Amino acid sequence: MDIPVKSAETPRWERRKEARPSELMDAALELFVEKGFAATRLDDVAKRAGVSKGTLYLYFDSKEDLLKAVVREGYVARIADAEAYARAFTGTSAELLRDIMGMWWTQVGATPMAGITKLMIAEAGNFPELARFYHDEVMHRGMGLFTYALQRGIASGEFRPVNLEHATRLCCAPVVMTMIWKHSLGLCTHDELVPEAYFETHLDMLLRGLRSA
């Protein structure tokens, strides 16, 4: 009697214990960035990952737990790589600044991970511990890279002495703004901005401002 539709064909679902968490986190990242944390339904996250909501709860304790996983996952070891790169660098400090900015954009800014920054800005008030983690482990260490390059240039006489805290922020602000823009107001405009060209202008202006002459 049972209707034997698709019998012996592909099973209705597969067991894929390994792949599920990252698929769920990818789906969650997209939706959290797009709609915000509170406005995202877990049913939708599960659907986008191709599973049911029950499965989501096999891998994550709660919605907040999922958010934390998404943020921690996105951060990964990229900053540590960049730190090692900076320490080993032997060229001019101007080149180092350019490299750090380029790596930041190509490996983070131009990827979906850039959305995490927007997400943390939107949700910092509701998840203070998570915000602190992100601030300490991502923002602060990331900014530290620029501080290092600036300090290095000043020590060698390549740059004039400037307020390090201020100069570091001035390096980062245009890049962070561009990442945020892409995932917020930029969505409702036909944006002609070419980030790479923009950052080239940014570096040019910055280096003129840092010239020791």
Add this chain to the structure above:
Amino acid sequence: MDIPVKSAETPRWERRKEARPSELMDAALELFVEKGFAATRLDDVAKRAGVSKGTLYLYFDSKEDLLKAVVREGYVARIADAEAYARAFTGTSAELLRDIMGMWWTQVGATPMAGITKLMIAEAGNFPELARFYHDEVMHRGMGLFTYALQRGIASGEFRPVNLEHATRLCCAPVVMTMIWKHSLGLCTHDELVPEAYFETHLDMLLRGLRSA
């Protein structure tokens, strides 16, 4: 029998038709900025404004309507004022840049209104029309002020020719970032940054980068 507590004292509530809307919008602004749109309860908004939720619905059709009112209200005519100021300005373009930035910070950045920017970034995806309104009427016009000052300086030979689109964004990014920071990750750090000093450094660097020499 009725317990005559506070009889003949202050009435339980007052009729204040005129003041209610702005009081409600002020309360809503605070909570939206603090918790985000979806995570804010209208009961809390009403309570903070000292009324019941029913009263809120006398003045606003829905939660979304309240958000729109808050955003439009915050924007007000400040930009128009600044535009008039810029057109009438007779000093150097460097001074004009400094004035625009200073006015922006003191009249918006340093007030609760700065939170609207963060709010729009967080909610742009959920309210496209509102985001477009904010983009066109606030961001775009605001950036136009800097474009004007830069163009003016280039025309007079005070600044060297630069990509206007890029330079405009470079002027704004540090200010916008500081406003956003104040209302997000900045909440969980004992931030030592003095915005006024930071913007002074920003202008100094910027003007060195713009020097025509």
Add this chain to the structure above:
DNA sequence: ATCTTTACTGACTCGCTGGTCAGTTACTGA
């Protein structure tokens, strides 16, 4: 004083969604 108007209240409804769990089905290995 008393009536009328209307700003305001707060208890209620109802849809929605985070979270649960008993049951189902794909795999495993003997």
Add this chain to the structure above:
DNA sequence: TCAGTAACTGACCAGCGAGTCAGTAAAGAT
């Protein structure tokens, strides 16, 4: 081939909060 296991499903529940409305009382009119 046929249990045994565990990954997965989806119907369900409980609580929450946006939005409603019949009733209340403050201010104004007569």
